[in-house]
Amino acid sequence: MTQPIDDQTLDRVAQLAQLSIPDEQKPSLKQAMNDVLDLVASLQDVATDDVEPMAHPLSISQPLRSDAVTDVDRSKMISINAPAVDGNCFLVPKVIE
């Protein structure tokens, strides 16, 4: 089977995943991904015509609850984990020039 991950595909997937990959790691990463895709290639041999895809092990519907506020204010507990905050705002590098 042809190897699905080439340099261009790796760069595109890394961009989609928002991961920067150092150049020196690209060859081994490409190989590892192709090895995994090779492992899963045998799925193509399974006859699956008319088989409904199974996204989830349970066939249950989402329960509904009354539309009421149940959460408590945890903003202080949440902001202690933030790398940079100002009051109740998360700080990020300038977005609009």
Next chain:
Amino acid sequence: MKLESASIDDLSQILASRELSATELTTYFLNRIDARSDLNAFISVEHELALESAAEADRRLRAGDQAPLLGIPIAEKDLFCTTGGLTTAASKMLANYRSPFDSTVSLNLKQAGAVRLGKCNLDEFAMGSSNENSYFGPVKNPWDTTRVPGGSSGGSAAAVAAGLCTAATGTDTGGSIRQPAAFCGLTGLKPTYGRISRWGMIAFASSLDQAGPMTRSAADAASLLEVMAGSDHQDSTSLPEPVPPYRQLIEQSIKGRTIGVVPSLLDGVSPAIVEAYQTCQSALASQGATFREVVLPHHTHSVGAYYVIAPAECSANLARYDGVRFGHRCEDPRDLQDLYLRSREEGFGDEVKRRILVGTFALSAGYYDAYYNKAQQVRRLIQSDFISAFEDVDMILLPTTPSTAFQLGENISDPVSMYLQDIFTISANLAGLPAISFPVGQAEGLPIGLQLIGPHLDESTLLQCVHQYQQVSDWHTRTPSEPS
């Protein structure tokens, strides 16, 4: 009686009779944890919190509280969010993360009176089969410290096996409770998907993840499951069915139960495990169980389906780690894009990155149908095989692993050979079924585990079968030797 290998029932009796206080018991186990830091089983040992919980347990004991785990020393996999300390998922990304809330599992255990001693090591974000993918370093197997304890719940397994706690929580996405239980000589139960709330359990692959107990015996597993299980309004996939009295039900005989076997799946399994499999069959037969061959035609495709679906779900779940609201942030980002890219590159380990990339690829335009959709169709066939088999048998007996615990470093550079370690455990996750691993022998001093898989929500029968087996075997009572 050795406290470190005593059962929950025995410790409850000791505490209720005031032979020992919960504080004394907690101190005893904390000292043991400190003495075995070489195993690296814990990411954080919560001395102060544990002693506070123990003092509270003592107050409740004095007040005549009958809570089922009052004063029992446990450990939690560091994938469960807990307040009061750190919750890291063994990742640099969350190395300093303080959860603002407790997972439902942690709260349930706390309300039942359990004393948490600390948070156990694991493969980063529960991705791995050897516990070598932890940012905090690998865990060592107490039976042979040159070997892995299994993964991803390797710290939990090592902690229970070494007698550093009485029981521990684990999570199982593709075998992460059962494989380390097998490698460390424990009883490990992955319940039916939805039996235990996933609220506050850091997500890896949401349609596969499930919490469960890791204990020495089925009786202890039943006691823990009763507390951990149940419907939870915080998790819409938690099941509404009432929680049975597992601890009582396991006392029933297994006479007349039919157990399925799949001889073709034993090809390639180590001879010692095949021999243990046959010996275990004889023991169960002597208790009145009968055996019948069943077929699971698509079982061999489990690994393929899993390593598309799990990475796909992982890539979506781990998109939340962007360095903005919590978690690792790179130094001096040039702009927002640079912040995302470098924070994620620096914060995630190699295996996590591989899975994010494979999953992103499988979900990307042009490949979705060939990979993700196809894997979901095969998943349906795997589930259908089990449904058919359970028309003829009550449960199915399989090995948990193809071999006993392997050497540290043996598979770390070859992800595919590591993935194949999960060949017997993955199918239960794909089908959402309960499965339990239990110790049935040893080879060259290393534990061997077998696995029973049961129908939807039939944890009782699995626990009952293992409990009855443990009445006529002593593998679950054996403990590794300790350094002198």
